[in-house]
């Protein structure tokens with residue numbers, strides 16, 4: 001089950017019941033940016049088809065990090081540029097077996113099979129700290145705010161809409177899973193310094209900056 005939420009002109013979150021996941025879309029005049037692709041190729045294809053109901057411009061993909069649910073849906077988007085942090089590739093696929101076993105244990109055999117069969121699509125475009133992409137009439141910035149959820153988290157800033165896609169650095173509906181507790185608070189500071197009006201977590205509903213600050217204070 002999935003549904004769109006429009007967060008600003010041409011800026012969308014797509015919410016999934018499964019894993020309470022949130023994928024993103026930013027539409028420019030010439031290109032659109034797809035933020036994460038889902039956990040298997042069926043979800044990726046569903047997401048791609050849903051995007052095609054909104055826009056026909058070519059897409060670029062950005063992966064917020066290497067956890068399976070954020071990138072194993074990339075294949076249906078190809079051919080296209082796939083952006084990620086330079087440390088993302090090394091981490092991709094590491095959690096696949098664990099999650100296949102988890103799905104089997106939960107008797108979600110179809111999900112297990114889809115994850116097992118999904119093609120690992122490595123990023124084609126890497127960056128270290130920050131890169132700005134021109135979507136045509138609108139610029140978006142991909143940034144690595146330091147280690148937090150992983151050592152290669154990417155956030156996507158859409159300044160003209162005041163929207164920030166935070167990947168799993170922020171979660172709504174569950175506490176964030178923090179891989180680097182000593183570094184995570186400063187990564188959150190980096191994100192809040194952009195003064196986003198809306199922050200889109202990798203899991204859960206879009207929130208405001210005050211929610212993120214509270215999450216930071218409670219967890220640090």
Ligand SMILES: [Zn+2]
Nearest residue numbers: 065067149168
């Ligand atoms: Zn994650």
